[in-house]
Amino acid sequence: MQHHELQSEDKILFFKKEYISEFVYGGIDGSITTFAVVAGAEGASLGISVVIILGLANLIADGFSMSVGNFISTKASRDNFDRHKAREYWEVDNLGATEKEEIRVIYEAKGFKGELLNQVVEVITSDKDVWVDTMMKEELEMTKDDKTPVKTASVTFFSFVLVGSIPLLAYIFAGLDSGIAGAELFLYSSILTGIALTIVGALKSLVTERNMLVGIAETLLLGGLAASLAYFVGDVLEQVFM
């Protein structure tokens, strides 16, 4: 029953909440990093072809690197849990007296004493799985991350590339021969990126269960600041190097 309760709580629309969270963070990172390339290139007056080329190259490479990094760290966290669990099983087998004493200390801290404490320790330590489970949760305070590394990495990549391509749309569709000025394309790109960040920021508030306007404002501010930094660096370096 408790499990059922958790599952329904953890679903939003048709997705499991955990994967919405990957979608949100992948999308925010993708659009902000790509928009930073666009803004840096605009600040340095680098031309439309540079924006498209480096924007796309960065999108693919960074999206790939972020999702593989995500895969490695999700997997590392699960492996870490499994390793600690295996160690606890070993300790229960080989250092039973010490581990039993630790169970006693844990349950004493919960308010158990005397004969009742003895009985509780006996029941817990009579089942090796319950014993180890108690050590994991109470001593190490570890719970298993139930996300699948392959799924979190796939959703991250998909979202990174999908949302991250939005800042480049104006440049790609206008193309090189449209005669539209770079400043105008940059304006369109800013508007499109703003809309994308608003949607992702709203989704984020579903994940964090916080006020939607705060989620949107936070995300727009983050994107705006990162892009301003990139624009400023591009602008200053243009004067130094070009």
Added chain:
Amino acid sequence: MQHHELQSEDKILFFKKEYISEFVYGGIDGSITTFAVVAGAEGASLGISVVIILGLANLIADGFSMSVGNFISTKASRDNFDRHKAREYWEVDNLGATEKEEIRVIYEAKGFKGELLNQVVEVITSDKDVWVDTMMKEELEMTKDDKTPVKTASVTFFSFVLVGSIPLLAYIFAGLDSGIAGAELFLYSSILTGIALTIVGALKSLVTERNMLVGIAETLLLGGLAASLAYFVGDVLEQVFM
């Protein structure tokens, strides 16, 4: 005692392990994403000034965005824990009978029964903190992330910018007037980035407690693949757009 044991286990050199982990992931992401810009620009034959300008703009903007994103998600995860905990306190106060029954189900699953089960449920539910703590760990399987959002974000930014600037060093120090060919600078940059990824990959294996050679190989492979993708995209798009 158990707490002390955990702390010493979680320290590497003079750092707490959790912050080494931020250093490692920030450093990997910073160097790979910057090297991708370098490789993409090299693939598209874009010239040294473009590499320096967009490399630095991306480094600052992406480092900023990644660390603020890190801050927001660490904070969201702690807030999420606090919100669920507050909800459990509310449920204990207002739906006491249901929550008490849930404690009974949890301890029944651990092998307790009869009069002993009754007594255990009484002791657990006689202390509201112990009661809620049990619900958090056993029903929701949540433990509090003890990382400080400000610290994780700062370490991430520092490491992202520090390690991430390595692929640009050859370009910055050779400068525009050195007469050194772009291909030669790209070679130096690849070697320096390879060394940086080797060091960070070795550090990573300290965090994941896995074989050091695997950690290094994994990190080098990831960086190499991301850079190859960027080079390839840059190369193809150069033929399309320039």
